[in-house]
Amino acid sequence: MPPSPPAPTLDEARALTMRLYRVADRARADFTAVVADLGLTSLQARVLLQLGEPTPMRALAEHLGCDASNVTGIAHRLTAAGLVERVEGRDRRVKLLRLTAEGVRLRAQVAESVAAGATVTAKLDAAERARLTQLLDKVLA
């Protein structure tokens, strides 16, 4: 008997992938619901979480995986909501987004609420959560 192959079969990949998508889907739904209670869309919440430091709009677009032109509109809405402000960079072509005091406050609340409101991990005991963390780290490596 040959050793078990290192690569997954297509069926195995499909089964695992579909589970992962279902979990991802639920995680997304949780996230959307939690941040909606704070008056934010998913994207706006993601931007807030990303803005631990003032960030060039270009870099933000790359992190979000969207075209740079979209960041203008996102920045407009967050600015109108009083959560971020534009700051000119040393390279004067660059504009950075920086959280306002209110933005900093809301960002902390987002992080808190998201962790508290995530139902996806509630069904696991401590050992299982530790093992899942380990596996996810490997996936993300």
Added chain:
Amino acid sequence: MPPSPPAPTLDEARALTMRLYRVADRARADFTAVVADLGLTSLQARVLLQLGEPTPMRALAEHLGCDASNVTGIAHRLTAAGLVERVEGRDRRVKLLRLTAEGVRLRAQVAESVAAGATVTAKLDAAERARLTQLLDKVLA
């Protein structure tokens, strides 16, 4: 020493949740890219995968987690693409969406491509994938 608590601390929940969101985010990006090559948006691909059987539009809305009014537009676009057709239910208020022959073909291709193109699980060996599958099942239970 007391036994380890069954509930996660907020820090622990936050750490695991953030990992899960990062994995979910990557899974979503993989999915979007793969189905875009097949000419589909994420939502359209999700609908195709859901249509193993003819499904009332209302049920589809619930599965997608969106308002029922949206399904009309989604159905329009999939119908225009020749992938689904509307069928009247026995209750004549109900309309079901059913895949066309082309829809059935494309649905199979979506399932295949998604499994083949998922990079999230490529870094795990067989035992790790099995363990991850088990944990995800528990999360989804």
Added chain:
DNA sequence: TATTGTTATACTCTATAACTATA
């Protein structure tokens, strides 16, 4: 009366292309 699906409306997210200011 209640439910299914549709339409109208408005907002957000998304990409492409053309533009400006700066490097």
Added chain:
DNA sequence: TATAGTTATAGAGTATAACAATA
């Protein structure tokens, strides 16, 4: 020339509200 951001435009996804047909 190349890069950062903006604007205009168009299409897709989302919710709310009002509506018609059916139960």
